[in-house]
Amino acid sequence: MPRPIDPVRRRARRLQIIDAALTAFALHGYAGATTAEICRIAGIGSGTFFHHFPTKDSLxxxxxxxxxxxxxxxxxxxxxxxxxxxxxxxxxxxxxxxxxxxxxxxxxxxxxxxxxxxxxxxxxxxxxxxxxxxxxxxxxxxxxxxxxxxxxxxxxxxxxxxxxxxxxxxxxxxxxxxxxxxxxxxxxxxxxxxxxxxxx
Amino acid sequence: MPRPIDPVRRRARRLQIIDAALTAFALHGYAGATTAEICRIAGIGSGTFFHHFPTKDSLxxxxxxxxxxxxxxxxxxxxxxxxxxxxxxxxxxxxxxxxxxxxxxxxxxxxxxxxxxxxxxxxxxxxxxxxxxxxxxxxxxxxxxxxxxxxxxxxxxxxxxxxxxxxxxxxxxxxxxxxxxxxxxxxxxxxxxxxxxxxx
Amino acid sequence: MPRPIDPVRRRARRLQIIDAALTAFALHGYAGATTAEICRIAGIGSGTFFHHFPTKDSLxxxxxxxxxxxxxxxxxxxxxxxxxxxxxxxxxxxxxxxxxxxxxxxxxxxxxxxxxxxxxxxxxxxxxxxxxxxxxxxxxxxxxxxxxxxxxxxxxxxxxxxxxxxxxxxxxxxxxxxxxxxxxxxxxxxxxxxxxxxxx
Amino acid sequence: MPRPIDPVRRRARRLQIIDAALTAFALHGYAGATTAEICRIAGIGSGTFFHHFPTKDSLxxxxxxxxxxxxxxxxxxxxxxxxxxxxxxxxxxxxxxxxxxxxxxxxxxxxxxxxxxxxxxxxxxxxxxxxxxxxxxxxxxxxxxxxxxxxxxxxxxxxxxxxxxxxxxxxxxxxxxxxxxxxxxxxxxxxxxxxxxxxx
DNA sequence: CATGAATGAGTGTTCATTCAT
DNA sequence: GATGAATGAACACTCATTCAT
Missing domain, CATH: 1.10.357.10 (Tetracycline Repressor, domain 2)
Structure with a gap:
C-alpha cells in the first residue's frame, strides 16, 4: 500500500534542514559545521538528513x-x-x-x-x-x-x-x-x- | 657549550610556513586547509610545523x-x-x-x-x-x-x-x-x- | 517511525570492546595499548569504538x-x-x-x-x-x-x-x-x- | 687536543637524568613520561639526553x-x-x-x-x-x-x-x-x- | 519515511630519535 | 660534550556517509 509521497511534508522537511544548516554554517562556517550538528539543531537523525540531501555539499x-x-x-x-x-x-x-x-x-x-x-x-x-x-x-x-x-x-x-x-x-x-x-x-x-x- | 641559536634562520622558517599557509588558506579556507598540505607546500615535515607553531590556530x-x-x-x-x-x-x-x-x-x-x-x-x-x-x-x-x-x-x-x-x-x-x-x-x-x- | 533501539545489542558491543580493552591493557599498559589495537582485537572499526566511548579515558x-x-x-x-x-x-x-x-x-x-x-x-x-x-x-x-x-x-x-x-x-x-x-x-x-x- | 673524558662528570650527568626520570615516571608512568619532560626536569637539552642513553628504554x-x-x-x-x-x-x-x-x-x-x-x-x-x-x-x-x-x-x-x-x-x-x-x-x-x- | 549503529579515510597533534653546528 | 631544529611514524579522535532494521 504505497502511501503517495506527500510533497508538502517533504518540502517542509527540507526547509527545516536548510534552516538548521543556516544556523550552523553562520556559527562555524561550512567546513566547521558538522552534519551531526545540523541534525541536532533540526531535531532529526543523521539518516533522515541524507534521505533529503545526498551530500553535505548538495545541501x-x-x-x-x-x-x-x-x-x-x-x-x-x-x-x-x-x-x-x-x-x-x-x-x-x-x-x-x-x-x-x-x-x-x-x-x-x-x-x-x-x-x-x-x-x-x-x-x-x-x-x-x-x-x-x-x-x-x-x-x-x-x-x-x-x-x-x-x-x-x-x-x-x-x-x-x-x-x-x-x-x-x-x-x-x-x-x-x-x-x-x-x-x-x-x-x-x-x-x-x-x-x-x-x-x- | 650551546651553539648560539640562530634567530634569523628561525624567523625565516616561520615566514616560510606562513607563506605556505597563506596559499593554502586562500585556496581552501581555514578549516579546509590541512596542516599536511601546508607542510607539503612549505616543503617541511609535520613535526617541523608544530615545532614552530604549537597549533594550527596559533599559526x-x-x-x-x-x-x-x-x-x-x-x-x-x-x-x-x-x-x-x-x-x-x-x-x-x-x-x-x-x-x-x-x-x-x-x-x-x-x-x-x-x-x-x-x-x-x-x-x-x-x-x-x-x-x-x-x-x-x-x-x-x-x-x-x-x-x-x-x-x-x-x-x-x-x-x-x-x-x-x-x-x-x-x-x-x-x-x-x-x-x-x-x-x-x-x-x-x-x-x-x-x-x-x-x-x- | 524510529526503530526501537536495541539496548541489548548496544550493551553487547560495549562488553565486546571492554573485553578487548582488558586484553590490550593487560598486555601493554594503559598508555601503551592503542585504540587501534583494541579495535583490531574487538574486530570493529575505529569509528565504532568512539561511537560507544567518547574517549579512551572514558573506556x-x-x-x-x-x-x-x-x-x-x-x-x-x-x-x-x-x-x-x-x-x-x-x-x-x-x-x-x-x-x-x-x-x-x-x-x-x-x-x-x-x-x-x-x-x-x-x-x-x-x-x-x-x-x-x-x-x-x-x-x-x-x-x-x-x-x-x-x-x-x-x-x-x-x-x-x-x-x-x-x-x-x-x-x-x-x-x-x-x-x-x-x-x-x-x-x-x-x-x-x-x-x-x-x-x- | 682531545680532553680526556671525565668519568666522574659523566656519571653525575647520568644520575641527574636518572633522577629526573624517576620523578617523571612516578608522575605519569613510563609511556606517559616524555623524554622532553625528563630533559626539562633535568635541565638539559634533548641532544644531551640521547648522548647518555641511546633510547628511552635504555634509561x-x-x-x-x-x-x-x-x-x-x-x-x-x-x-x-x-x-x-x-x-x-x-x-x-x-x-x-x-x-x-x-x-x-x-x-x-x-x-x-x-x-x-x-x-x-x-x-x-x-x-x-x-x-x-x-x-x-x-x-x-x-x-x-x-x-x-x-x-x-x-x-x-x-x-x-x-x-x-x-x-x-x-x-x-x-x-x-x-x-x-x-x-x-x-x-x-x-x-x-x-x-x-x-x-x- | 526515519533511524542511529557502523564505517574508515582523514585530521591535528605528539614524541622518540637524528644530526648539523 | 652539548644543543635544539628537524623528522615522520604513530596516535587519539572526527565526520561524512552507508545501510540494516
Missing part, C-alpha cells in the same frame, strides 16, 4: 539555489513602469532587509571563498551571475533614462553595487554595526556611486 | 598579528605634515597594493567569520580594532581640518572605509575583477564617502 | 565503574546471618577467583598509577573507596563479634586486606606464581592479619 | 639495573654472624626506607607491567630474580637454623615476602597510607608469614 548548493531563485523572483516582480534607478535602490533595501536575520550575514561571509568543491563553486558563480546580469540590465536601463552616470559601463557599476552590499554584509556579520541604522548610508553610497563625483 | 593568529603590526607600522610611518585626508587615501592605496597578491584577497574573505576558536576571534578583533582606531584618529583630524564631512562621526566613517576595502577584497578574490584597474574607482568612492552628497 | 573509567559495581553487588548479596569474618574471607576468595583470568591481574597492576588523567584518578579513587568502606564496615562488625583483633582500627585492617590482595594480584601478573595454588596461603595470611600475633 | 633499563645492583650490595654487605631471620627483616626495613622517597613507590607500581619492550622485561626479570634468589638463600638458611617455618619451601616464602613488600609499595604510592607509620605492621606481617599460623 549548501540547495541553499544557494534557493537564494538565486529569490533574486530572480525579486527582479521578475518589478511593477511595470517603476523607474530603473528606483528598482536598483529597491534591491539594495531588499538585500539589507535579508541581513536583519543575523545568520544571513554570517552565511554570506562564510560561504564566499569555497573555490574547492566544484559543485559549490558553480552554484556560487550562478548566484553571482544571476544577480550581476539582473543588475547590469536595470543599470543599463537607468543609464538610458539618464538616471545614472554613463562614464562607466553598466556591468562595472553592477559589480560595484554588489561590492557595497557584500562589504555591508561582512560588517553586519561582525559586531558593532547595526544593519538597520546603517542602511540609509548604504543607500546614500550607492546613490553616490550611480551619480559619480560632482562635475565641479 | 593563523601569528599571521593576523603580523598584519596588525603592519597596519600599525603604516600609520606610524606617516611623514609629519602630510594632510590627514591624504593619509586616509594613502592607506586605501596601500591596502589595494597588498591585494595585488591574489592570496591576500582570498585570505581576508576566508578568515572573516571565524567566531568559534576564541584565540582567532580575539586576534581578528585586535586587527580590526587597531585599524579602526588608527583610521578614526586620522579621520577626526581631517574633519578638524575641514577636509572631510562632519555630519557623521569619525568612527562611523572609519568603519565605512573598512567596509569598502573589505568589499573590494571580496571582489578581488573572485574572478572578473582586476584590482589594479578598479583601484581608482575605490579611491573615488572613498572620496565620495568622505565628502558626502553634494549640498545641492 | 577505562567504564571498566573501573563496572568493577566498583561488582564490588558493591558482592557485599550487597551477603546472606543474612553469615558471620562477618566469613564474609571477609569470602571476599578474598572472590577476588582471587577473578584473578584466574590472567588479564585481570595484569589490568590491576597496570592501571594503578594513573594519577594524571583526572577522570581515571577519580574512578580509581571511587573503586578504592567503595571496597575500603565495605571492608571497614564488615571488619568492624567482626571486631564487635570478637572474631577479629581489636588492637588495630577497622579501617587500617581493611587497607591491609587490600594490600595483600593487590600484592597477590601483582604476583599473579608476573610468571611463576599460580594463583589457584597460592590462594590458600593468601587466606591464611589474611587470617594471620585478622588475628594478629599470638598473645604469647 | 629505564639502567634505572632497573641500578636497583638490582643495590639489592646485590645489600645482601653482600651482611655482617658475618648476623642471624638469617634478622637479615630478612633487615631487608624489609631497608625496602621500606627506600619508599620514604614517594617517587620510589610510584616508580615500582608504574613499571611493573611492562611486558612488551623485551629489554625492559628482561631487566625487570633480572631484578626480580636477583632479589628472589637472595631471599631464598637466606630464608633457607633461617629454616636450617630453626628460625622459620619449614612447612613451605624457601622459594615460596621468598616470593611471599616480595608480595608483601610490593603490596606495601602500592599502598604507599596512593594517598592515605603513611609508609613510616605502617612499617611496623609490615614487619609484623612478615614475621607472621615466617612463623606460620600457631600450632594450636
Amino acid at each position: 549548501l548548493v540547495a541553499i544557494l539555489e534557493e537564494g538565486t531563485e529569490e533574486t530572480r523572483r525579486f527582479f521578475a516582480a518589478r511593477e511595470p513602469g517603476t523607474p530603473a534607478r528606483q528598482v536598483i535602490l529597491g534591491y539594495v533595501g531588499h538585500a539589507v532587509a535579508d541581513l536583519a536575520d543575523p545568520r544571513a550575514a554570517g552565511f554570506i561571509t562564510v560561504v564566499g571563498g569555497l573555490t574547492s568543491h566544484p559543485d559549490i563553486a558553480a552554484a556560487l558563480r550562478a548566484d553571482e551571475d544571476t544577480l550581476r546580469a539582473a543588475l547590469r540590465e536595470v543599470v543599463a536601463e537607468a543609464q538610458h533614462a539618464g538616471e545614472v552616470r554613463t562614464d562607466l559601463p553598466a556591468d562595472r557599476l553592477a559589480v560595484w553595487i554588489m561590492l557595497l552590499i557584500d562589504g555591508f554584509a561582512g560588517r553586519t556579520a561582525g559586531g558593532g554595526f547595526e544593519a538597520a541604522a546603517e542602511a540609509p548610508l548604504l543607500v546614500e553610497q550607492v546613490g553616490l556611486l550611480l551619480d559619480g563625483p560632482p562635475a565641479d | 593563523l593568529v601569528a599571521i593576523l598579528e603580523e598584519g596588525t603590526e603592519e597596519t600599525r607600522r603604516f600609520f606610524a610611518a606617516r611623514e609629519p605634515g602630510t594632510p590627514a585626508r591624504q593619509v586616509i587615501l594613502g592607506y586605501v592605496g596601500h591596502a589595494v597594493a597588498d591585494l595585488a597578491d591574489p592570496r591576500a584577497a582570498g585570505f581576508i574573505t576566508v578568515v572573516g567569520g571565524l567566531t568559534s576558536h576564541p584565540d582567532i576571534a580575539a586576534a581578528l578583533r585586535a586587527d580590526e580594532d587597531t585599524l579602526r582606531a588608527a583610521l578614526r584618529e586620522v579621520v577626526a583630524e581631517a574633519q578638524h581640518a575641514g577636509e572631510v564631512r562632519t555630519d557623521l562621526p569619525a568612527d562611523r566613517l572609519a568603519v565605512w572605509i573598512m567596509l569598502l576595502i573589505d568589499g573590494f577584497a571580496g571582489r578581488t578574490a573572485g574572478g572578473g575583477f582586476e584590482a589594479a584597474a578598479e583601484a581608482p574607482l575605490l579611491v573615488e568612492q572613498v572620496g565620495l564617502l568622505l565628502d558626502g552628497p553634494p549640498a545641492d | 577505562l573509567v567504564a571498566i573501573l565503574e563496572e568493577g566498583t559495581e561488582e564490588t558493591r553487588r558482592f557485599f550487597a548479596a551477603r546472606e543474612p546471618g553469615t558471620p562477618a569474618r566469613q564474609v571477609i574471607l569470602g571476599y578474598v576468595g572472590h577476588a582471587v577467583a577473578d584473578l584466574a583470568d590472567p588479564r585481570a591481574a595484569g589490568f590491576i597492576t597496570v592501571v594503578g598509577g594513573l594519577t594524571s588523567h583526572p577522570d581515571i584518578a577519580a574512578a580509581l579513587r571511587a573503586d578504592e573507596d567503595t571496597l575500603r568502606a565495605a571492608l571497614r564496615e564488615v571488619v568492624a562488625e567482626a571486631q564487635h563479634a570478637g572474631e577479629v583483633r581489636t588492637d588495630l582500627p577497622a579501617d587500617r585492617l581493611a587497607v591491609w586486606i587490600m594490600l595483600l590482595i593487590d600484592g597477590f594480584a601483582g604476583r599473579t601478573a608476573g610468571g611463576g606464581f599460580e594463583a589457584a595454588a597460592e590462594a590458600p596461603l593468601l587466606v591464611e595470611q589474611v587470617g594471620l592479619l585478622l588475628d594478629g600475633p599470638p598473645a604469647d | 629505564l633499563v639502567a634505572i632497573l639495573e641500578e636497583g638490582t645492583e643495590e639489592t646485590r650490595r645489600f645482601f653482600a654487605a651482611r655482617e658475618p654472624g648476623t642471624p638469617a631471620r634478622q637479615v630478612i627483616l633487615g631487608y624489609v626495613g631497608h625496602a621500606v626506607a627506600d619508599l620514604a622517597d614517594p617517587r620510589a613507590a610510584g616508580f615500582i607500581t608504574v613499571v611493573g607491567g611492562l611486558t612488551s619492550h623485551p629489554d625492559i622485561a628482561a631487566a625487570l626479570r633480572a631484578d626480580e630474580d636477583t632479589l628472589r634468589a637472595a631471599l631464598r638463600e637466606v630464608v633457607a638458611e633461617a629454616q636450617h637454623a630453626g628460625e622459620v617455618r619449614t612447612d613451605l619451601p624457601a622459594d615460596r616464602l621468598a616470593v611471599w615476602i616480595m608480595l608483601l613488600i610490593d603490596g606495601f609499595a602500592g599502598r604507599t604510592a596512593g594517598g592515605g597510607f603513611e609508609a613510616a607509620a605502617e612499617a611496623p605492621l609490615l614487619v609484623e606481617q612478615v614475621g607472621l608469614l615466617l612463623d606460620g599460623p600457631p600450632a594450636d
